[in-house]
Amino acid sequence: MAILRDRELTDSAAVAPAAAGAAVGGAQTQSRASRRSTLVSGLTVLATLLVFPFVVPSVYLQNVITEVLIFGIFAMSLDLLIGYTGLVSFGHAAFFGVAAYTAAIVATRYSDNLLATLAAGVVAAGLLAVPTGGLAIRSSGIYFLMLTLAFSQIVYAAAWKWTWLTGGSNGLAGVPRPKFGGFDFSSPATFYYLVLVFFVATFLALRRLVSSPLGHSFIGVRENESRMQAIGYDVWRIKLASFVIAGLFGGLAGALFSYYNGFVSPHDVYWSVSGHVMIMVIIGGAGTLVGPVLGAAFFLIVQNVVSSQTDRWPLIMGLAFIFFVLAARRGIVGMYLDAVAVARAAARR
Amino acid sequence: MTDLLRVEHVERHFGGLRALNGVDLAVATRERLAVIGPNGAGKTTLFNVIAGELSPTSGRVLLGGEDVTRRRPDQRAVRGLGRTFQKNNLFLGLSVFENVRLAVQRRHGVSWNAFSPAASHRTVMAETTEQLDTVRLRDRAGATVRELSYGEQRQLEVAVALACRPRLLLLDEPTAGMSPAETVGMIDLVKGLPPDLTLLIIEHDMDVVFALADRIVVLHHGEVLAEGRPEEVRKNPRVMAVYLGTDVTASGLVGADGVKLADCHSLADLVGGPPIEGERGALGP
Ligand SMILES: Nc1ncnc2c1ncn2[C@@H]1O[C@H](COP(=O)(O)OP(=O)(O)OP(=O)(O)O)[C@@H](O)[C@H]1O
Ligand SMILES: [Mg+2]
Secondary structure (H helix, E strand, O other), X not given: OHHHHHHHHHOHHHHHHHHHHHHHOOOHHHHHHHHHHHHHHXXXXXXXXXXXXXXXXXXXXXXXXXXXXXXXXHHHHHHHHHHHHXXXXXXXXXXXXXXXXXXXXXXXXXXXXXXXXXXXXXXXXXXXXXXXXXXXXXXXXXXXXXXHHHHHHHHHHHHHHXXXXXXXXXXXXXXXXXXXXXXXXXXXXXXXXXXXXXXXXXXXXXXXXHHOHHHHHHHHHHHOHHHHHHOOOOHHHHHHHHHHHHHHHHHHHHHHHHHHHOEEOHHHHOHHHHHHHHHHHHHHOOOOOHHHXXXXXHHHHHHHHHHHHOOOHHHHHHHHHHHHHHHOOOHHHHHHHHHHHHHHHHHHO | OOOOEEEEEEXXXXXXXXXXXXXXXXXXXOOEEEEEOXXXXXXXXXXXXXXXXXXXXXXXXXXXXXXXXXXXXXXXXHOOEXXXXXXXXXXXXXXXXXXXXXXXXXXXXXXXXXXXXHHHOHHHHHHHHHHHHHOOOHHHOOOEHHHOOHHHXXXXXXXXXXXXXXXXXXXXXXXXXXXXXXXXXXXXXXXOOXXXXXXXXXXXXXXXXXXXXXXXXXXXXXXXXXXXXXXXXHHXXXXXXXXXXXXXXXXXXXXXXXXXXXXXXXXXXXXXXXXOOOHHHHHOO
């Protein structure tokens, strides 16, 4: 999985030396080589994902991978906050859930057009992110975490109470797969491809974002807010931008999830969903884009495998989480990079 | 001509402590002003009030004639105020290059661009390299801040502030902890700054003060004890009393005002007094 080298481009600590190399000279050829190997490994992964439904006819597995891609989008969006901007949000399910409900309401009542449902879900998530983010980022640390949790629990309560809109505890059933032009994405394989398109688009957009001047501003805020202010950055606006962008992509994941599941319930806005996606980010490796996707894959695959054997899967996931927090703080990506470093050192000797 | 910076009757209290107790200060464009005073005199607090990190308990701060007392630090930075910190305040996990680049990209107004790689902004990249050249950190561009020596971090601290191309630059003890060679390099750097830059420098090293300042302000207990041209301040009896008070020599280590002997060593040069007995033996390198 050489795509993990992608960290060299996405991880903040490494971005700048690469950039400096380009400006200072000397490291130019090396950075071009690493860029080429990133491209090659990225295309390899993409090709694998493209042929996957043909090679693996199992509907069950196609669904699992579809879910991994959806939660990969969700986890990447949260990592923009946690890993890049240093804002530990514990309420990211709010945006996922609001978009899921909105897309489901539009799809069941008005139109199952892909663009209409998706746009409605994403816009709803963005509209929620502006005021909640605007308030939450006035505080920081544990207070920020508690405020985001509180906002998401308000959304959860609304999902319970506004029965006329949300179906209350029954949720909204019968959400159809979206249609676009002649396509209806109703088979597992076609829906998989639809999700894959959004996944790849999200990955590329966020990758561009984190290497852009704005992305570097996010990283600057994470590293040192006070110095960012001293050199003229409006830290509040930068945090809000990060919060809203994260909310929009979280909403995209939520809308896709409502089609995927065909059913939306208050459970999808519950705080445990925020907890799960945070675990995905941390297990995979915060501050990278590949990490959260691997974290989502790890989480969902373990969940699927273990829960078919025993109902103790939360215990097992909890132990895995403790392991990563205590022994592998940089997550799966960090473990991989450490292993590569060890192997390189051994090869040199 | 209006003053670039005016500080009017500024007080700043911390609980019962009056860290600034009615400070008035006017700094003309192009002036190079040194702020000196014993430890705890309120020098850094004054910088924090000027830069907006602390709001004054009372009084006003005017920048280029505009009342900026209620403005945030970033708003003052955008208006041309740059500063360094007494305690290094850098982007620790980022490279030297990135530390400076963040300041340069803000000044070029591209910080909100989310669609093109930062490395594709040629002018920003070129100016960053240029800035690193001026502080002789170009070779270290790829190193993270953590990998730098303390002296190099001090240089980077100045580079980040300079990268904002400020009209008014506040340097808080830029040479503190530097080797003699690094100190000379810093003096040369500051001397070589564009003449239209207005400078306030807090410094304990009197060689640096005399090399750089047109005017000196002495703070003591949050008040301006004396101000004037270096020769005038040097002869001022009140300044001499503060720096060479009998208590200092008597107690050997700490004076009545809590003035540490370590500072008196350099400040003794200011008032031209004899070296304090036993000083080098007690605290010298
Ligand atoms: N944030 C704060 N809270 C409480 N007291 C403070 C704070 N900042 C400074 N002080 C106190 O205010 C007084 C002035 O401190 P300041 O840092 O301005 O001194 P200084 O002149 O810069 O000294 P030094 O030469 O040691 O840097 C000191 O007594 C200090 O303990
Ligand atoms: Mg100080």
